Amino acid sequence: MSVSILLIGAPLSRNLGGPSLLLSTRKVLDSVFPGTRYTYISPLAEDLSLEDVYDMEIITTVPMKELVVAALAKRLFGLTVGSPSVRRALRAYSESDLVVDIWGIGFSDTISKRTFRSSVLSGGRFLVGRILGKRVVKYTADLGPFDTRWNRFFSKWYFNHTVDLILARSESTRQRLLQLGVKTPIKVCPDTAFLLPAERSPFSEGLVKRRQEGRPIVGFSVSHMAARQSGDWARYIEQVAHLADHVVKTTGAEIVFIPNELSPDVSADDVHFSQLVLDAMQSRDKAVIAPTADLTAPQVKGVIGQCDVVVASRYHTIVAALSQAIPTLAIGWHAKYEGVMSLVGQEEFVCHVRSMTLDDLKTKFTVLWNSRHEIRAKIQGALPTVEQRIWQCAREVSNLLDQGAVRRRRRTRKG
Numbered sequence: 001m002s003v004s005i006l007l008i009g010a011p012l013s014r015n016l017g018g019p020s021l022l023l024s025t026r027k028v029l030d031s032v033f034p035g036t037r038y039t040y041i042s043p044l045a046e047d048l049s050l051e052d053v054y055d056m057e058i059i060t061t062v063p064m065k066e067l068v069v070a071a072l073a074k075r076l077f078g079l080t081v082g083s084p085s086v087r088r089a090l091r092a093y094s095e096s097d098l099v100v101d102i103w104g105i106g107f108s109d110t111i112s113k114r115t116f117r118s119s120v121l122s123g124g125r126f127l128v129g130r131i132l133g134k135r136v137v138k139y140t141a142d143l144g145p146f147d148t149r150w151n152r153f154f155s156k157w158y159f160n161h162t163v164d165l166i167l168a169r170s171e172s173t174r175q176r177l178l179q180l181g182v183k184t185p186i187k188v189c190p191d192t193a194f195l196l197p198a199e200r201s202p203f204s205e206g207l208v209k210r211r212q213e214g215r216p217i218v219g220f221s222v223s224h225m226a227a228r229q230s231g232d233w234a235r236y237i238e239q240v241a242h243l244a245d246h247v248v249k250t251t252g253a254e255i256v257f258i259p260n261e262l263s264p265d266v267s268a269d270d271v272h273f274s275q276l277v278l279d280a281m282q283s284r285d286k287a288v289i290a291p292t293a294d295l296t297a298p299q300v301k302g303v304i305g306q307c308d309v310v311v312a313s314r315y316h317t318i319v320a321a322l323s324q325a326i327p328t329l330a331i332g333w334h335a336k337y338e339g340v341m342s343l344v345g346q347e348e349f350v351c352h353v354r355s356m357t358l359d360d361l362k363t364k365f366t367v368l369w370n371s372r373h374e375i376r377a378k379i380q381g382a383l384p385t386v387e388q389r390i391w392q393c394a395r396e397v398s399n400l401l402d403q404g405a406v407r408r409r410r411r412t413r414k415g
Helices: 017-032 045-054 064-077 084-095 116-121 124-131 149-161 171-180 202-212 224-229 233-251 270-280 297-304 315-322 335-342 358-370 372-414
Strands: 004-008 037-042 057-060 098-101 135-143 165-168 186-188 217-221 254-257 287-289 309-312 328-332 350-352
Touching: 004 017, 004 084, 017 037, 017 135, 017 297, 017 315, 017 372, 037 045, 037 084, 045 057, 057 084, 064 084, 064 124, 084 124, 098 124, 098 372, 116 149, 124 135, 124 149, 135 171, 135 335, 135 372, 149 171, 165 171, 165 372, 171 186, 171 335, 186 372, 202 217, 202 297, 217 233, 217 270, 217 315, 224 233, 224 270, 233 254, 233 270, 233 309, 233 358, 254 270, 270 287, 297 315, 309 315, 309 358, 315 328, 315 335, 328 335, 328 358, 335 350, 350 358, 358 372
Parallel strands: 004 037, 004 098, 037 057, 098 135, 135 165, 165 186, 217 254, 217 309, 254 287, 309 328, 328 350
Antiparallel strands: none
16 A cells, blocks of 8 residues: 655754654555655754655644644635645645654653643644544654643643554553553554664774774763753763773773764754763773764664664664664663663663762673673564564554545445
8 A cells, every 4th residue: 555654753964863763664664555655844944955865855844833723724614824834734744644753752841841832732743633634643752751730731632632543662651651541552662763774884994993903892972961961961971981981991992972963052962062071081092973973874873883882871872772782881861761771671771860870880881891792692682572563563553544544435435
């Protein structure tokens, strides 16, 4: 069955997570919907130039209130209203057979303060799909926590009334949704980015040569978000720098910093925070920052693939490492870190950014390093089950669209 799918997700430029989710989700959906035509809605205007790179139409996000009003005008009165950008987004919704939201995290009081206004608008992308009579899927994501009143109220309403299927990345997310009172079908499905292919680049080839010379490589993923969530970004920088020095001293490894999210705003730039850690190291001559601005998401995964061990504050660095059976120490700020590590039996190697101490980091790293070969084997043994669950969830989406087609045929016959 040839279908048209509208994907809604994170930025594709200067980012590992957005491209990882887009490429791998499309790979999975292609398995059940061959010949699919995709359109992507991005929050970043810069992504409009990437249509040829991803071989699909890309639309930048439009004001949500305007899009909802335009959808209502279309549904109730058959009118097409709004600015050119609103009309373009509305057309993408109208022409789609399925709306798939692939944001990796959302509706979370942990990320930012959930006000009445932000809570109202948070599910607007689902609501537009429902107004226009589309099947809507919340693809693999961690959702919540739902701590504030307005977040609880609107999250429950949106998930119960505007979404047809929810794929939760972890059991903890599923339990949160059930406790919230969500009745929409929920399936636990690992992040599709586990299926992202790894590709080599000149930089990763350099790492290959260093490993062939007997030099261990330890990857570090430093995150501006983790620094913010720590409550004391200077302490976070200091602890990671001390850990990196400890790694160099005890293992003889070279450190490769792998920035995931890049931005002209240094407060939201992983390169800047990686440089702060590098500058704070005593053994900075044993460390380098990978040029991820010049690499594709598969090439960044290829860099991660050359590491003996990874220390990561970024979720999709963790996914990229675990999917290649690389022992990983996670420095997390959300339950999603325990969730992804538990998929392969590695939840003991999670440190919470607000409560961790340097001694904790050193102790966990030492255990990880000394057991790295056994841990690699354990992760490899768990990966087939993880991948199988991802493919199974694609069939759940296919069944959903088939059910929608049956209902439309029944309505047509009654008409």
